[in-house]
Amino acid sequence: xxxxxxxxxxxxxxxxxxxxxxxxxxxxxxxxxxxxxxxxxxxxxxxxxxxxxxxxxxxxxxxxxxxxxxxxxxxxxxxxxxxxxxxxxxxxxxxxxxxxxxxxxxxxxxxx
Numbered sequence: 001x002x003x004x005x006x007x008x009x010x011x012x013x014x015x016x017x018x019x020x021x022x023x024x025x026x027x028x029x030x031x032x033x034x035x036x037x038x039x040x041x042x043x044x045x046x047x048x049x050x051x052x053x054x055x056x057x058x059x060x061x062x063x064x065x066x067x068x069x070x071x072x073x074x075x076x077x078x079x080x081x082x083x084x085x086x087x088x089x090x091x092x093x094x095x096x097x098x099x100x101x102x103x104x105x106x107x108x109x110x111x112x
Contacts (some may be wrong), residue, residue, distance in 0.1 A: 027093055032064075042100065064105035067100070067105060071101065
């Protein structure tokens with residue numbers, strides 16, 4: 001039967017196009033309220049306002065690019081000296097990590 005293999009080829013072509021990086025859907029922005037909820041989880045270990053707690057480093061006031069790079073490194077796999085962060089970061093998407101990085105980079109009194 002002519003064209004009987006067109007169906008699977010067409011599906012394969014569509015799947016390849018769908019998997020292209022440029023075809024990825026854009027994540028919606030994270031609201032200030034959602035960011036505050038996410039940050040509340042961070043301060044459990046990183047101390048009040050993210051200022052640090054003992055051997056756990058502070059987050060507050062560090063540059064957003066630094067914070068985002070660290071979160072992405074944790075998400076990518078094991079990081080020397082890290083305990084639970086690589087596991088925790090698996091639950092965050094890029095938009096959430098960007099929002100958290102911006103949140104902790106701002107001075108405490110400048111947060112919404």
